[in-house]
Amino acid sequence: MITLLKVLLAGLVFVITQETSFAGFQFNEEMKIFMHGLEQQAKKEEPSFKGFNAEKGKEIFFKENKSEKHGKISCVTCHTSDLKQKGKNVSTGKVIEPLSPSADSSRLTNVKDVEKWLKRNFNQVYGREGTTIEKGHVLLFIKSN
């Protein structure tokens, strides 16, 4: 009887932990504060703003732009279309660890790093820095992958 209870309990614990992992990656404190800041800023800049949207982030991530050096370029050029896979720097060939926090737990955990790469990579792909709203959309897209 006790053994049966133990088995049931273990099963229950297993299901619960599985459920929470399905709930997906959650931002840590500093990232929550950063995202909240982006949201407040977005509301100021765009009164009709209704929250960040992963689908819009996906569009930004996949959109191709002209590049002098590479012909056409998008975020996918280096990061691939599957964020759980490793990517490759188009210029140097250096391997890039997956962007998805589910594949690389260090992703989206450090605000300084996040800001650095957003600035560099928007400049690289769009020839300008990202707007507050664009940055929020893209971060939500990466988080959801």
Next chain:
Amino acid sequence: MINIKAIRVMIVFLAALTIPSVSLADKKEDAKRLPRITNDLYRKECGACHFLYQPGLLPERSWIKIMDTLDKHFGEDASLDTAAKEEIKKYLAQNSAEKSAAKRSKKILSSIKSSSTPVRISETPYIQSKHRKIYKEVYKRESIKSIANCIACHKTADEGLYEDDNIEIPKK
């Protein structure tokens, strides 16, 4: 008593003998090898995108120019915050070719005109002359990508060793 004294003298004498031989071997090694990279921030920030060039591959003035123009870094935006930029710049400057004991550093240095500040290692006359027999097409191979990717052919480049014995040019 005398014996112990004699043994002591002997030990000191033998110990003294080992000192110059060790440092001689070290010197030989130092002359062959570009000093290893010792700065973690340089490793993290610059190594994220490309091969980590040993600071002894360029003169100090070149590293300063590179680090002061990171927003336009060979056609890419590689900008860093001021603190990180300054730390890496200091590390590169303090370990530049002028301070390196490697022969190769001295050869690179003496090949550069004092009026020029190259920002590409591959544009220094010494490195150019060393690569003169390599067809340009070779660098376009998928696993090489460009002449800047030292480690594609110099298999021990990450240890600072660029000896002929350690070269293996990939076919694709």
